[in-house]
Amino acid sequence: MMILKRLSLIVTLTSIIAGCAMPPMSPPLVTGSLPSSSQEANVDSLLSQAQRSSPIRAAELKLQAAQLLASQGEQDRASDILKDIDTANLPPTLQFNIIKLQTQQALDNNDGEKALSYLAYMPSLSTLPEDDALLSEQLYADAYGLNGQSLEEAKILIEGTDYIQDQERLQLLHDRIWQALQTTNDAELHSALQQPNNNYLLQGWLELALASRSIADIQTQTNNIENWLNLWQAHPAAQLMPGNLASPQSIDLLNVARIGILLPTSGSLEKVGKAIQDGISTAHFANQERNSAPELVFLDSALYATADEILQAAQEKDVQLIIGPLEKDKVSALSQFESLPLPFLALNYTDGSASNLYQFGLSAEDEARDAATQAINAGKRYALILTPNSAWGKRAETAFADTFSSLGGTIVSRASFNKEELNQNIAQLLKTDESKARAIRLRKATGLNFEFEERRRQDADTILLAARPQDARLIKPILSFYFAGDLPVYATSQIFSGASNTAADIDLNGIMFGDIPWVLSPPSDNRRALNAIRNNTGTRFGRLYALGIDAYNLYPYLQQLGAAQGARLQGETGMLSLTEENKVNRHLQWAIFENGTPKLIE
Known part of the structure; x- marks a missing residue:
């Protein structure tokens, strides 16, 4: 792939401000909607004039003819006219207009490589008016993106951020930069980070991309992004974060003071319910050692026959979130509500869904x-x-x-x-x-x-x-x-x-x-804690402990997991993510x- 050598946009605009830009050439011919026969005659007339004109004037006339043909959808004829023009000795603005039209045609045909081949002959940006220089940047970015060179696309877009004051346009540009960086492969990203000539603007974006990419799950992501913000608080990306990155970070963790644990601790599912409860208690104890933890209120789900009875018990116990129920029929009954008055993290799945109902299990x-x-x-x-x-x-x-x-x-x-x-x-x-x-x-x-x-x-x-x-x-x-x-x-x-x-x-x-x-995987701290008091953690029954641990560790991140596509949480039962229906998906180890x-x- 050819390497395109270009001046930075900073140099470009400095030169323009200093008055070094060339005066613009004659504007292209502007035509209204003419009948096709008139258009054809106009094109023929322009080409006939071009044959009798000096090289620069001939190039202007051919460009006007090509623009007319392109406006009528005759791209092939327009392209044939343009390729016969030798742009090497033309004034910069005329060179730009010819190459711009050729590049746009290639982009319209989804041919990024050809677009880049035209852009290789773009005049130095320091010789162009500011608007043309910015448009050139856009053409480069589009061509790089179409050609799969996402890192180069991001670099071009980053250069342009200093010159956009409108916050709405800048947000769109930040979102596109982030999208390009997210599709850059690891090797390219790491190599770019090591370059000694990176400026502050570029290095900040690259380190933000690395912080996001290096995460194992959303817990670590929250910490990584906060660390980046502390180091790069003056960076434009910190002032106006990309939308699809800002969403999960801008949503607070689900913080509650009292959690209802609604599991069967009597009846046919007693052993299953108590095993899950053991997992929840283990995770809760570990959380207490690290920081403050909510109060747990244990409810025997076998005692409640209907969803209304469950909601009444939640109100009486003054809980702000419930983990459970486990029984499928009770999860189904809760799913019939349009919206539940408090969040439920049910430990089974049903076909229905309701606002504030999350479903998680070992299916x-x-x-x-x-x-x-x-x-x-x-x-x-x-x-x-x-x-x-x-x-x-x-x-x-x-x-x-x-x-x-x-x-x-x-x-x-x-x-x-x-x-x-x-x-x-x-x-x-x-x-x-x-x-x-x-x-x-x-x-x-x-x-x-x-x-x-x-x-x-x-x-x-x-x-x-x-x-x-x-x-x-x-x-x-x-x-x-x-x-x-x-x-x-x-x-x-x-x-x-x-x-x-x-x-x-x-x-x-x-x-x-x-x-x-x-x-x-090697035993976690929670599993080692349970190994000390239970002798069945290695059996299939032991997976219920893991479900309880994950249910407790999952609840604070439910809103964050739902805020952005691709957000995930590493758990004992797999890498956890949330569907649009608030159902937890588990990606397993293999x-x-x-x-x-x-x-x-x-």
């Missing part, structure tokens, strides 16, 4: 969606789906299919399995049974006892799997037996018990699966079985 659908996304990101486009013949298996199948298809993939086939018919179910999915049936028919038809090698179908490049460990340990060898051992398998967390079992899991080698950081042991995939 099979979440994990299936993440597996489908992981496969798509790995370049897979044709999937087979294999799930158990059960309620959660059906939900996982639907989530697999909907997500994979929505991201551009194709579901080739899907199958539900029963353990007793697993061999047959997989053979049907891979169509090896059809291959064998064809051979039998051929033998009968020909009377020949020929050798036959079974083959699996060839129209799939991945398998999306939901299965428990005891089933998956049978499935993987059967896949290999039916010649599908080379197909990558993306599975949900149910495939891993949570405890290392190398001897049993050796048959899972090669399977990739998503799981929560609680399981795959691992692959090697020698019977999960190994993290970076």
